[in-house]
Amino acid sequence: MEDARCEGMKRRLMRLAMKVLIMVVFLGYILIMIMMPTNTFYLRWMPNILSKTHSKYYGQQGASLLIYVFPILFIATLGAFYSHLAKRGVDCSDSRVQGRSSRYDAWKMPALVKGLLGIVSWIELAFLTMFLALLVWSFSSYLHAMFANVAQEAIQVRERVWEVKLDSAALLLGLVGNICLAFLFFPVTRGSSVLQFIGVTSEASVKYHIWLGHITMTLFTAHGLCYVIYWANTHQISEMIKWNKVGISNVAGEISLLAGVVMWATAFQSIRRKIFEVFFYTHCLYIIFVLFFILHVGFSTSCVMLPGFYLFLIDQYLRVLQSQQKIQLVCARVLTCQAVELNFSKSPGLSYTPTSTAFLNIPSISKLQWHPFTITSSSNLDCDRLSIVVKSEGRWTKTLYEMVSSSSPVERLEISLEGPYGPPLTDLLRYDMLVMISGGSGITPFISIIRELLFTANTASHKAPQILLLCAFQKELDLAMLELLLPVSDTNLNVSRLHLQIEAYVTREKETVKDDQELIRTVWLKPSTNDVPVSAVLGSRSWLWLGLIISSSFTIFLVLVGIITRYYIYPTKRDSNGMYLDASGVALYVVCACVSIAASATGAFLWSKKQSLGEVVQIQDMKTPPTSSPVARVHGGNRELESLPHQTLIQLTNVHYGKRPDLKKILLGIEGSSVGVLVSGPRKMRQDVAAVCSSGLISNLHFQSISFSW
Structure with a gap:
């Protein structure tokens, strides 16, 4: 009894330490998101980080991987280990839970009952307000920075002031939309260790995905329309069919936006509930949407949204592995x-x-x-x-x-x-x-x-x-x-x-x-x-295996990216005076991510199935059915x-x-x-x-x- 009590105490201390560490890393990540649209970040923080992370193995994307991708995947990995310890230590008959009131009970009560958002609790309303405040802050900060010298810029490019402002507004709409996209895939990752850590089910979080989807597509659609209007007024409509070797690819952005608009149009409630199959099949265009978005903005910029999509891909692949089995x-x-x-x-x-x-x-x-x-x-x-x-x-x-x-x-x-x-x-x-x-x-x-x-x-x-x-x-x-x-x-x-x-x-x-x-x-x-x-797709220790998949796949991804960048992309850019096609590099990085996820998830799936063979009940051919209920x-x-x-x-x-x-x-x-x-x-x-x-x-x-x- 004493040994069990000590073991339980150690487990609770480990979970507390993990929870504190996760909160510290998350607050640091949010600080980065808040500071990202400021001159302090771009003129002081980012150059300092680039000087310390730039290498022949990772180039400029090394900094983006460090400050955008690593924190979220670290939280997801630690959250999986936390859930594993919580599952091992749970005792449904623990009498201490009876009659105990939660300090968050008042926050869980409905704040909004009717309306477009449906039933929303106070804590959901608080986080929604903070998220909208982040978007407003980012938009206003980008706007202030871009409009500071708009008159001088208009003279340099020989355009009217309002046209330069429209160009800047279109860009900042895309940057703010990228922030929304960073959170879009978390709510629809069914086996997410992040959702499990905060105690939200995948069914309950679907409405967050709907909210984020509407905001994201509103910003991206406005982003695209502003650029079309700008190009039309400045006689640069030919920009719509350009795929630059280096930098932004307009054609890729248009393809991504078109796929997103199709998904958005079929996601409204009137279509989603009446013609669900249309909604379901058009939502498979998310692959086109994300792939061409990465080709549009480049790998470094897409690192802002990459961690959420990376975890979503792991979940999708595990679901494919599980669905191959026929259930008795x-x-x-x-x-x-x-x-x-x-x-x-x-x-x-x-x-x-x-x-x-x-x-x-x-x-x-x-x-x-x-x-x-x-x-x-x-x-x-x-x-x-x-x-x-x-x-x-x-x-x-x-x-x-x-x-x-x-x-x-x-x-x-x-x-x-x-x-x-x-x-x-x-x-x-x-x-x-x-x-x-x-x-x-x-x-x-x-x-x-x-x-x-x-x-x-x-x-x-x-x-x-x-x-x-x-x-x-x-x-x-x-x-x-x-x-x-x-x-x-x-x-x-x-x-x-x-x-x-x-x-x-x-x-x-x-x-x-x-x-x-x-x-x-x-x-x-x-x-x-x-x-x-x-x-369970990964056996009785699903959360432990999930944490290992996230950490090992990202490690393999970093190794593959480092090798490809150092021994293929870097020499090619050096020999061609930097004119290496960015789309080719992005495609290679995407392939590396898919290979890393497939290798890690498949290995964990096969190993967990091998270990759980002893739990599997042998199927018997029932010639005569048991007694009916x-x-x-x-x-x-x-x-x-x-x-x-x-x-x-x-x-x-x-x-x-x-x-x-x-x-x-x-x-x-x-x-x-x-x-x-x-x-x-x-x-x-x-x-x-x-x-x-x-x-x-x-x-x-x-x-x-x-x-x-x-």
Whole structure:
């Protein structure tokens, strides 16, 4: 016991030291971003750094790699090691978390409820304000520096003053847009150690990517239009078709801008939600956008945005490696409400937190489409199963439901999976009570939470918080979703220890529909010997391996860049009097980055898979399916169940017909010193709950929105 306590203390001290070091490096990086548009940086700091870093191995880009790329990759590497230590030291049954209030609770409350930005917390609003202040500061600083001698410059170039100002304004718009681009890829890096360190999930951060995308493309579009107007007025329209050997390439910039505008035009909500495939496929143009952006501005300038894109490339490549595996689908529970629960075999070493998500691809439906779904299982309660619920709402999901629910269902489905992705830790045990509010299929994140708390209530030394589940459905058949609160296999855990109360609302039916139709039936599928259980892409030590991939790939990249610059680019420039084509050098550097990432990630992936072979459960050809899980039937308001846990669960359910829940009245009547309010469902429902929690009428509510629709 004493040794374990000492080990835990050492781990906490190491994590504290890492956290302090990460914060110091990040503050230094932000200082660089603040000082970048000033004369102090360009006339004093940068020349001093260049004099100390310039060499035949790296040239001028050595300074850019040092001050822009290295700090972020160092933070990402250290953040991965921090997450590895945090995962090893986590104890879900630690009673110290119960009842503890966070110092940031007030900052997490909604500041904005309605509007273009959606639901925004105070801490999100604060960081958004600071980021906009950085952009305004950069724009004004660049403007002041460039307009200082604009009259003399106009005389020298024989142009009117407003034309010179327009030329300068176009340039500074591009420079400010580059700052936005530096942060654009962080929110969409699903397995990001940076997001994991700050406690933000990839689903929650997608809205930041949307904000940054709109700002970035507004600045870049204005940048391009200003230059076109300037060239047209100064009779230099031929500049649009120039690709200079040295310096800025206009054609590359135009190609990059065109790709960006196409992505931007299809990313608006009206198109994104109605024609998602158009949005998805046009977003693949990000490769063209980034590649020609680097060719446009050169490698040194692109180092500002490189670290975010570098981490994004690592994540993308790891996702490709994971998606090549075919996952074993054991069985499917088909619900009459047009939903199906897919149950996959899971590696025992795979652990994930509640509300995690996974992306599915079924080649027999579409080889290119990947769809995100909430994981409904608990890695503690469902040790060998990973469950995902799919509601039949779109063409892809309807096809899947028909394949599984037909009178002669398919014997096997070939499925690829990416993930799981989820929050680093859950702090649900610190609340006295949890109020979970859902609408329709929004109940799926709460299934994993309830299963996790069921396990905690039966195994921890303290009791789990009380749970009030408010769920709204359109039809009575949708009540079958409640049967998924327990896993496909019977559990011996005592449901009554969960202190669960369920209030279900059927909004479009005022009378119960008497029907003897079974609500759930289980379909057992025949696996292939080539199928594998679901496992983390890098095994049980994913974060440790990710840190090693980031550090080793960047080291290999630096070595390759140094060799190519010293023994190819530098001699060529010297022999051609500096007229070496910049695009060729940029292309070589991009290839070096891709080779470094591919080599490091592939090596780590293969090594981790080799070490985790002992955890993999051998696939057996199931000639006869195991005993089916209980099947529930509805007769008016009474349910007949074969399983005592399910029977106990149904007794906790109170069904209301023909009305919606009065959320304000219910929430204001909740008692308890600390109440966690989680809402998942339609936008209007989330806004109504956020408005009540942020109204100030009651101070014990702690709001959290779970949204997967963006």
